[in-house]
Amino acid sequence: MTSAVSTKASAPSxxxxxxxxxxxxxxxxxxxxxxxxxxxxxxxxxxxxxxxWDSPQDWGHxxxxxxxxxxxxxxxxxxxxxxxxxxxxxxxxxxxxxxVTYFYALVQVRNHMIQGFSMLLCLFxxxxxxxxxxxxxxxxxxxxxxxxxxxxxxxxxxxxTFKLQLLASQGSWxxxxxxxxxxxxxxxxxxxxxxxxxxxxxxxxxxxxxACSGMRMVxxxxxxxxxxxxxACRDWWQRILLLLLAGPVAVFMNMVRVTVLGLASLGDxxxxxxxAHTLIGTILLVPSLLLxxxxxxxxxxxxxxxxxxxx
Numbered sequence: 001m002t003s004a005v006s007t008k009a010s011a012p013s014x015x016x017x018x019x020x021x022x023x024x025x026x027x028x029x030x031x032x033x034x035x036x037x038x039x040x041x042x043x044x045x046x047x048x049x050x051x052x053w054d055s056p057q058d059w060g061h062x063x064x065x066x067x068x069x070x071x072x073x074x075x076x077x078x079x080x081x082x083x084x085x086x087x088x089x090x091x092x093x094x095x096x097x098x099x100v101t102y103f104y105a106l107v108q109v110r111n112h113m114i115q116g117f118s119m120l121l122c123l124f125x126x127x128x129x130x131x132x133x134x135x136x137x138x139x140x141x142x143x144x145x146x147x148x149x150x151x152x153x154x155x156x157x158x159x160x161t162f163k164l165q166l167l168a169s170q171g172s173w174x175x176x177x178x179x180x181x182x183x184x185x186x187x188x189x190x191x192x193x194x195x196x197x198x199x200x201x202x203x204x205x206x207x208x209x210x211a212c213s214g215m216r217m218v219x220x221x222x223x224x225x226x227x228x229x230x231x232a233c234r235d236w237w238q239r240i241l242l243l244l245l246a247g248p249v250a251v252f253m254n255m256v257r258v259t260v261l262g263l264a265s266l267g268d269x270x271x272x273x274x275x276a277h278t279l280i281g282t283i284l285l286v287p288s289l290l291l292x293x294x295x296x297x298x299x300x301x302x303x304x305x306x307x308x309x310x311x
Contacts, residue, residue, distance in 0.1 A: 033130065040099070061148070086131070091126070098123070113153040148226070166193055197266065225249075241299065250288075
């Protein structure tokens with residue numbers, strides 16, 4: 001009897017040991033592949049860190065992107081664990097293309113943005129090659145989401161920001177006029193993308209430059225909208241609507257940012273530049289998140305699931 005009990009008690013531990021024995025090589029191979037991937041693109045990660053650290057108001061959200069992508073993978077952990085990894089050799093094509101494009105952008109054109117998208121292409125090909133197409137059903141969105149953490153090339157930014165500069169200037173001019181005009185607190189004039197505030201006979205010019213255009217904020221807001229849409233919305237139409245609202249909300253919040261900077265400059269012109277400018281841009285991400293959550297709450301309240309039950 002004692003021997004039988006002992007055999008039954010040891011069965012689960014033997015099964016666990018066997019499972020660890022089988023998964024050990026897989027874990028070791030995965031660790032080696034991860035280290036090799038990080039080593040290959042180490043320079044890009046270092047430069048990306050420098051961009052985000054030096055300009056947190058513009059690219060500080062890049063630090064959160066991998067965390068959100070990791071959480072998206074964590075949500076699908078049960079489906080991924082149920083799949084058997086299978087080699088899918090067509091994945092070798094995007095994997096090698098990503099490596100070749102990365103070194104071309106590193107040596108020839110020296111473009112950080114192209115290097116970043118090459119890294120994502122390589123990651124996509126690697127996951128497809130090692131795990132197979134069935135796993136990519138759950139990994140495609142997290143990998144694609146990482147694109148929001150790649151800094152956009154300055155050449156492209158300059159082309160895209162001009163109209164946003166004018167829009168931010170015009171919108172903030174309207175807001176400042178509504179605040180200062182009725183109370184004769186100050187007056188504000190707009191010429192091009194330059195706002196001139198007159199307070200107590202003193203002119204305070206404020207130039208809405210490329211950094212205040214809001215293009216970088218649009219990128220951050222789309223990343224925020226995608227994450228909230230995936231994590232908080234129930235239906236696909238809600239997610240699409242939230243993504244469509246990301247651009248207008250980002251532009252509006254950028255107008256609010258310029259308006260706040262203009263009001264701050266009335267007390268001290270230095271508050272519209274430097275660390276104060278960075279702090280205001282960062283703080284405004286908090287009410288933006290709350291605004292997105294309010295939109296999601298309203299969508300869920302307006303359209304409700306029908307109660308279960310037969311007719």
